[in-house]
Amino acid sequence: MSLETVVEDIRDEAHARAEDIREEAEERAEEIVAEAEEEAESIVEEREQAVERQIDQEREQTLSAAKLEAKQQRLEARRDVLADVREQTEAAITTLEGEERKELTKALLDAAAPEFEDDESVAVRGRADDEKLLTEILEDYDGWSYVGERECLGGVVVESEESRVRVNNTFDSVLEEVWEDNLKELSDRLFDDE
Known part of the structure; x- marks a missing residue:
């Protein structure tokens, strides 16, 4: 190669x-x-x-x-509506007159009376506009007297120094109790969409 x-x-x-x-x-x-x-x-x-x-x-x-x-907006709107309903209810209570107001006020006094059975003097306070009504009703209660005004929608605050008891039977307190007890039902009726 x-x-x-x-x-x-x-x-x-x-x-x-x-x-x-x-x-x-x-x-x-x-x-x-x-x-x-x-x-x-x-x-x-x-x-x-x-x-x-x-x-x-x-x-x-x-x-x-x-x-x-x-x-949150829906809840806020509901709160506003409930507040309006509450205001309208308070306005309606404030404007109660005549026999209806007298009967309700007397019923509140009667409800407080058992707490003061043994007391000789019982002081009653109420709305300034109800002074005449309260004075008239209290004529039927021995030892009970109107002693001054209380800022409220109506009704009475009853107290006695002897028993050191105070009963708040104002329309405000009754409304508050009814309102709290029935708020869910009221809300359900007003807002039955859920």
């Missing part, structure tokens, strides 16, 4: 080896690119899912906040 043939064989072998290396490098490069693209797709997908989760979370938070605000 001539030197030229040996050189040619080495050259051919080197070319073949170089071709194999190039092909292996291309295959490896394609694998790396494919892996990189797959990883990039995975990262994009993860980020998209994270963004979707964040959007869903923010949507839920916004919706919850809006529902809470609406509920």
Whole structure:
């Protein structure tokens, strides 16, 4: 074999080896690119899912906040309506007149009377506008007298120094008790939407 043939064989072998290396490098490069693209797709997908989760979370938070605000506004409106009803009730009680006011006031005095059976003198306070009415009613109660006004819608505050008892039978106290006992029912009747 001539030197030229040996050189040619080495050259051919080197070319073949170089071709194999190039092909292996291309295959490896394609694998790396494919892996990189797959990883990039995975990262994009993860980020998209994270963004979707964040959007869903923010949507839920916004919706919850809006529902809470609406509920608070509804409760505030209900409180306002109930306050208006209470004011109208107080106004109606204040304007009671004549026989109806007399009967209610007498009933409140009668309800307080058992607490003061053994007392010789009993002091009665009431609304300033009811002084004449109270004085007239108290003529039927021995030892009972009107002693001054009490800021209230009507009714009486009865007390005695002998027994150190005080009974608050004002229209205000009765209204407060009835109001508290029946507030849920009243609310249900006014707001029967729930």
